[in-house]
Amino acid sequence: MSAAQRVPDVSWQAVFGHDEPYPEQADGIDAAIDAADDDGFLVVEGACGTGKTMLALTAGIDRVRDPDSKYERVLVLTSVKQQLRQFEADLETINANLPTDWRPVSGLTLVGKADVCPYSRESVAGIDDETVYDRCEGLRERTRNLVGEDGQTSTGTLVSEAKATQTGLLDSGATQGPEYLSTAGEPTPFLPETAEYADTEYCPFYATFLDDLPEDGDPVEAVPFDLTDCGHIDTDELVRLSAGYGTCPHSVMGAVLPHVEVVLGNYYHAFDPQTVGSFTGALVDDATFVVCDEAHMLEPRVRDLVSDGVGLTTLRDAEQELTRVIQPVEFDDAGKDAAGGSGSDTGSADADLVRGELADSDVTLRELREVRAFVSDLRSEVDRRVKAHLDRSLPDWRADVSRLEDDEIPLRDPEAPAVDDLTEWADDAGYDGGTWVRAESVGAVVARILNEAEDEDVRRAAPAAGRALANWKRCDHVSYFREIELERTWDETESQNSWRRAYNARLALHNCVPGETIAERLGEFGGGVLMSATLEPMDVFREVTGLDALAERGRPVEERTYGLSFPAANRASFAVDVPKFTHENRGRRGESNPTRRAHVDAVAEIARSPGNVLVGMPNYGEASWMAEALADRLDRPVLLDESSGDDATEALKAEFFGGEPKVLVTSLRGTLTEGVDYRGDRLAAAAVCGVPLIDTSSPRTRALRTAYDRRFGGGGSDGRRGRSGFETALTVPAVRKARQAIGRVIRGPEEVGIRALIDARYARASWDSVREYLPETEREEFDPVSPDMLGYGVDRFWSRAGEE
Numbered sequence: 001m002s003a004a005q006r007v008p009d010v011s012w013q014a015v016f017g018h019d020e021p022y023p024e025q026a027d028g029i030d031a032a033i034d035a036a037d038d039d040g041f042l043v044v045e046g047a048c049g050t051g052k053t054m055l056a057l058t059a060g061i062d063r064v065r066d067p068d069s070k071y072e073r074v075l076v077l078t079s080v081k082q083q084l085r086q087f088e089a090d091l092e093t094i095n096a097n098l099p100t101d102w103r104p105v106s107g108l109t110l111v112g113k114a115d116v117c118p119y120s121r122e123s124v125a126g127i128d129d130e131t132v133y134d135r136c137e138g139l140r141e142r143t144r145n146l147v148g149e150d151g152q153t154s155t156g157t158l159v160s161e162a163k164a165t166q167t168g169l170l171d172s173g174a175t176q177g178p179e180y181l182s183t184a185g186e187p188t189p190f191l192p193e194t195a196e197y198a199d200t201e202y203c204p205f206y207a208t209f210l211d212d213l214p215e216d217g218d219p220v221e222a223v224p225f226d227l228t229d230c231g232h233i234d235t236d237e238l239v240r241l242s243a244g245y246g247t248c249p250h251s252v253m254g255a256v257l258p259h260v261e262v263v264l265g266n267y268y269h270a271f272d273p274q275t276v277g278s279f280t281g282a283l284v285d286d287a288t289f290v291v292c293d294e295a296h297m298l299e300p301r302v303r304d305l306v307s308d309g310v311g312l313t314t315l316r317d318a319e320q321e322l323t324r325v326i327q328p329v330e331f332d333d334a335g336k337d338a339a340g341g342s343g344s345d346t347g348s349a350d351a352d353l354v355r356g357e358l359a360d361s362d363v364t365l366r367e368l369r370e371v372r373a374f375v376s377d378l379r380s381e382v383d384r385r386v387k388a389h390l391d392r393s394l395p396d397w398r399a400d401v402s403r404l405e406d407d408e409i410p411l412r413d414p415e416a417p418a419v420d421d422l423t424e425w426a427d428d429a430g431y432d433g434g435t436w437v438r439a440e441s442v443g444a445v446v447a448r449i450l451n452e453a454e455d456e457d458v459r460r461a462a463p464a465a466g467r468a469l470a471n472w473k474r475c476d477h478v479s480y481f482r483e484i485e486l487e488r489t490w491d492e493t494e495s496q497n498s499w500r501r502a503y504n505a506r507l508a509l510h511n512c513v514p515g516e517t518i519a520e521r522l523g524e525f526g527g528g529v530l531m532s533a534t535l536e537p538m539d540v541f542r543e544v545t546g547l548d549a550l551a552e553r554g555r556p557v558e559e560r561t562y563g564l565s566f567p568a569a570n571r572a573s574f575a576v577d578v579p580k581f582t583h584e585n586r587g588r589r590g591e592s593n594p595t596r597r598a599h600v601d602a603v604a605e606i607a608r609s610p611g612n613v614l615v616g617m618p619n620y621g622e623a624s625w626m627a628e629a630l631a632d633r634l635d636r637p638v639l640l641d642e643s644s645g646d647d648a649t650e651a652l653k654a655e656f657f658g659g660e661p662k663v664l665v666t667s668l669r670g671t672l673t674e675g676v677d678y679r680g681d682r683l684a685a686a687a688v689c690g691v692p693l694i695d696t697s698s699p700r701t702r703a704l705r706t707a708y709d710r711r712f713g714g715g716g717s718d719g720r721r722g723r724s725g726f727e728t729a730l731t732v733p734a735v736r737k738a739r740q741a742i743g744r745v746i747r748g749p750e751e752v753g754i755r756a757l758i759d760a761r762y763a764r765a766s767w768d769s770v771r772e773y774l775p776e777t778e779r780e781e782f783d784p785v786s787p788d789m790l791g792y793g794v795d796r797f798w799s800r801a802g803e804e
Contacts, residue, residue, distance in 0.1 A: 012062040014102075017054055017093035024562040025051045025058075031558055032059035036071065036289055036527035040556030041547065043295075043538065044531040045775070047564040048743045053083070053090045053293070056529045057262070060289040061094065061105055064261050071289045071526055074262045077270055078293035079301050080675030084109065087264050087293070088234060095231045107232035108257055110265035110280070116239050116249035118183045118205060124192040131457075136250075138457030139194060139203040147210065152198055155211035159246070162195040162204035184236045186244035205248040212247065219255040222247070227259055258282040267292075267301045271521055284521070290528035294675065296535055296736045299544050302514045308475075309485070309508040310468035315379050317461035318443065322372040325449050329354050329365060354449055363438075363445045371442045374431050375465065381425055382484060382507065385409060386499055389484075398497040402490075407503075409484040410699035412477070415706045420482040422507070423473070436473035439466035472509055478710065481510045481703035510700055512707035519546025523555060533743050534736040536561065536775040540728050543712050563777035566749045572797035574756040575771070575782040576602050576790055577763035581618070581690030589625040598787060599689045600629045602758045605791045607634055607663050609754055610798060611684025612656060616668040616741040618692040626689065627665040634663060641666035657682050668692035674740035679747050685754035686745045688738045691761055691770055693730050704729045735773040738762075752801045754794065757782060 012029055021029070024046060032042040036059065046052045060074035076087050088109060095104045113136055114120045119127040127135045147155045181192045188205075195204045212222035220227075224245040233241070233256075242249035257263055257280065269280045276284060292298055332351035358365060389409045390397045397404060411420035426436070443466025450460060472482070485506045486499075494501035511517070522528075535541045538559055542548045551557045564571070578598040579585055585595040607613045607630065615630075617623040620643050627640040639662055641652055649671060656664045661684070666672045669692055694701055708725030738757060745753035757763075761770045763784035771779060785793055 012058050015061045016058045017097050025055045028055045029059045032529050035558045036063050038556045039527050042529045042558045044560045045535040046562040048533050048747045050562050052531045053086050056291040063289050072287040074289045075283050076264045076291045077267050079297045080294050082675045083293050091232045104231035106227050106260040107262035108260045109234050111235050113250050118243045121183045125194045134459045135457045140206050143202040143206050155207050158207040159211050162190050184239040186240040188243045189246040208247040209251040220259050271302045272305045284524050286526040288525050290525040292530040295530040296532040302518050306517050307511045308468050308471045309506050310465050311506040314461045314465050315375050318465035319375045321446050321462045325446050326368050357449045361445050371439050374435050401502040404502040406488050407486040408699050411482045414699045414702035417478040433473045437470045440470035479513045483508050512704045513711050515544050515546035519549045534739040540732050570752045571746050572754045573781040574785045575763040576758040577760050577784050578787050580760050603687050604633045606685050606687045606756050609685040611661050613663045614686040615665045616673050616688045618690045620667040623665045623667050637662045639664045668737045678744045686742045687756040688741050689758045691734050692737045693734045735770050
């Protein structure tokens with residue numbers, strides 16, 4: 001955006017979407033603006049209801065609209081769809097309350113191809129959520145080939161041909177007009193089928209976008225609407241404005257994203273290397289004010305994004321693709337030998353294609369053969385290791401593979417970083433590091449040849465396999481942990497005594513400590529805000545996300561912590577001193593013991609609250625047990641949340657919110673304990689049983705602990721005490737999960753409810769107490785209470801609820 005388009009210098013109050021900010025909001029906005037002006041970051045822990053969304057948007061938009069500021073856009077990243085909707089709503093509120101002489105703040109929500117492709121949205125032309133990516137790439141490639149340097153036609157001709165099909169149907173005398181494809185409530189100029197030109201299928205929407213592109217200039221010139229008047233463009237509006245005109249919504253999204261003032265997306269859009277490289281790279285610069293929402297999830301989300309791996313199925317497909325490229329040349333050479341060296345009659349067009357592509361690349365036929373042999377031997381070695389592992393752990397596994405459960409096979413001692421066993425096997429087999437790395441360039445060439453030779457829309461396996469194998473060699477053996485993952489599945493096509501019938505196997509490369517990667521990417525932005533309701537202990541958050549490293553490089557990092565500012569009389573907070581809900585204490589789910597009885601008793605007391613009650617358990621298995629136990633004790637419906645898809649979760653939420661008061665039991669590692677809106681009278685109480693630690697015995701978890709011990713165990717650079725890997729990698733994230741759940745209850749000044757942490761580790765000091773990981777304000781509020789006094793506390797609160 002040019003300086004001439006910006007609004008003259010004004011204070012942020014002109015941007016703020018409400019009459020008056022909360023005191024915490026005003027303080028946070030000032031701090032965020034000051035930090036951004038110094039190329040720094042503000043870290044905010046603010047309780048639910050603090051108004052963090054409006055805080056961050058106001059500060060960012062103020063910087064974008066200031067003519068003396070370097071900032072041109074705000075990029076919002078969040079891991080929760082509900083929060084994305086909140087940012088959209090707050091941006092609309094800001095636009096509705098801007099000064100009358102201001103133009104709207106332009107905004108865009110980034111989504112995937114499946115959400116915007118007209119064919120995918122309407123499930124026509126054989127395109128749906130599962131096929132859209134492969135079909136889109138194929139259609140785009142053929143469209144570009146038709147109009148390329150040696151193409152058969154022009155984009156204008158393709159668009160005219162597609163539109164002429166409609167006219168032809170009208171002119172044919174048909175009693176009914178053509179069935180135009182409609183989407184987002186808007187008719188498009190094209191049929192529900194993809195178009196054809198000279199027997200070649202292409203996408204008319206993409207052809208229109210290409211036809212509108214200027215020869216030299218910004219792709220935004222191909223956008224068929226005026227950004228300055230649109231305000232925020234959500235998904236349906238983008239599709240309506242683009243597809244209704246006849247152009248590709250996904251291409252339009254890519255064209256406008258560098259030009260809007262607020263871009264809303266998820267962590268993929270800033271931290272996934274492939275997404276940034278192919279789509280959102282223009283946003284990653286010092287003119288962007290970045291907002292990381294739900295920042296307590298930043299570290300685990302980025303860890304997943306910058307980890308890598310490849311499944312054995314992908315390796316099998318990659319080997320087959322390599323064979324399809326190599327064979328034409330081998331057959332052609334064999335034919336020439338049989339013909340005495342003359343290739344005129346036996347020459348193969350496919351062989352010529354392969355030779356031509358190899359000549360234009362840095363890859364040789366010998367390297368293709370080497371990588372194929374390597375992939376084949378690697379598959380055999382993994383198969384051998386899986387069988388050997390199962391023979392050790394469950395000798396009679398072949399008798400009934402349905403008994404097999406998810407498993408891991410570590411490729412080194414998780415607690416002693418060293419070169420992994422598979423890399424050592426490859427070295428001994430004659431495959432050095434060059435073979436691993438060459439697989440990447442080989443995979444790219446194989447895909448290019450097959451896309452040219454085979455007329456089908458499929459995602460090639462060779463590039464993904466090659467990239468993962470190259471990364472396997474490039475990454476170090478301290479920060480990264482390598483293993484074979486065995487994921488439970490079922491494949492009837494495999495033999496009854498084969499492990500493949502029960503498992504998908506995957507070579508996994510886990511980034512245990514992603515802080516440096518986070519710091520590098522954040523350092524590319526101009527500044528911004530990282531915020532959540534649960535960031536404390538702040539020293540841990542700063543260390544594991546690389547913010548301390550940024551500060552050492554001269555990028556200021558400021559902190560703010562805001563507790564609940566709503567009337568204290570509206571809430572009761574209990575830390576219930578019952579036996580620790582640990583694996584050792586609670587025993588098996590099918591048996592009754594004092595620990596389990598104590599937790600059921602405590603939850604049952606909380607569940608007497610006059611309204612809906614949310615119960616969070618350490619995992620789905622314990623949630624199932626608690627739901628069954630409560631159903632026998634309570635006279636109200638008890639709902640159980642199980643690991644399921646979005647549709648089932650939405651249906652469960654609707655059932656919970658509607659009708660008579662209910663109890664909903666879920667896992668604290670599920671989707672219903674954070675990011676879900678329980679405003680108003682939707683929730684009267686939330687109870688958390690236990691500390692939701694992940695499995696501490698798994699090899700991956702042990703590697704994570706070891707990596708954090710080595711990285712953070714010696715103390716922070718500013719003199720803060722060192723924390724063990726168990727604390728930083730396991731305990732702190734688990735307590736944040738618990739705090740997220742209890743934070744669902746009080747979300748506004750009029751809301752009333754109970755928050756209960758049920759486990760002695762929250763209530764009192766002990767060797768494994770987690771009370772110190774609560775912010776000071778919460779430690780003061782969550783007074784320890786004995787189980788025999790809990791009922792009295794519940795009755796007393798509800799008899800006085802809401803009194804000042």
